[in-house]
Amino acid sequence: MIATGSASQFTVRSSEIDYRGQATLPALVSYMHEAAWENTVTLGISMYDLLKQDMTWVLQRMRVEMFRYPRHSEKVSVETWASGRERIFMHRDFRIYNAARELLGQATSVWLVMDMVKRQLVSLPELITSIEVVPTEEPLPFAKGKLPQLQEALYELQIPVRWHDIDLNRHVTNTRYLQWALDSVPLEVLEQQQLREVEIIFRAESLLGDTVIAAVAPAEAPSTYLHKLSSQETGKELVQAITKWRGLES
Template identity: 80%
Template structure:
């Protein structure tokens, strides 16, 4: 079977916008997930297909670039395709289009397979590696390398993991992690600047009842912030991220 791309269309809802009336990044990432889910169903490698084998997909890294955020009521088209495959990783790309094929944003992501019983990462199973990857679009550059370490946080918040933070895999959904990371950004940045790029690495899972410590600090570059989420109970790093912000036009 050849792995081909597909698209899904969505209309930005009122519950998904910020005070400017435009879609939030977590909302757009949720749309990317929905589009990816639809694509994996057609390929026979959806999360439900994996769960039948006590396996599941987990997101390891996501890098998103936004050029313009769609507004409330605007219809968008999210295109996605499997761009490459390695022994352990599956790469998936996304492009978000507005009216007249305006490119609003794009993203590259890395996915792993986890054993649901052992809660351990495993190599891609045979029924996935049997797919012939034939990208319908030019692959986007992979997100590679380490992110700068956050040394001295300027903000620290504690977040209790609650019932509605948990997804089908019974751990905190990655869009909630993204939201928690973004929420620690200084208020003046959130109000006066536009998030134009995020690179986020998901290192470990967090489950119901855990306490997550969210921290942030400005990087050496202007308009760039470093984020870290860690477990209060174990001290383990859960998420590392870098965000880039530009002045509002």
């Protein structure tokens, strides 16, 4: 029996902040990914372990809730643990704390395994299922159910996939999709409000040379936006998301 939780330490760098001096959400999600990677290394199920069997981890869904954004040079601890497992899903949770143990944010995520040769999802291999998942924390509520569909875009961006958008799996890294979704939000929202929650579903991969259309429109609920990222070449939906915003911190 192995405890599946661990903590990783980070310091918010100048390249990871917005004009307010606060860490951006893509930067914080990158911390979560790094903490998850370090945790899977200790469990013997890291991406490198899977790549030896021509498989890899892919993120299928994530919900992030932020209570306060850390500032430049602030030290944070990202705690993560495997919170559950199904036939093809691994659930992983996160909490972000500052040095005073103030809870800054939390997230739930769902991970799948992809066959790198066939580029198809597969059941969790024995390498993973042989590990008994013993959550070190109470699991956060899973992100599940359908998100509202964006019907008519208020605004669209056309984004060519460049070399530095591609990750170890040779497709667009998921934090880039998150960044593109947020970039499509109206400027007055970005300037006058702050993102408090995002839920994002990754439906298909995009490769070098593709062009991604990032579309956004207001939802029925106030200060809420619906997002859809799709392939210009195929029309296939790549990402669906919903963002919720609040007034700026004083």
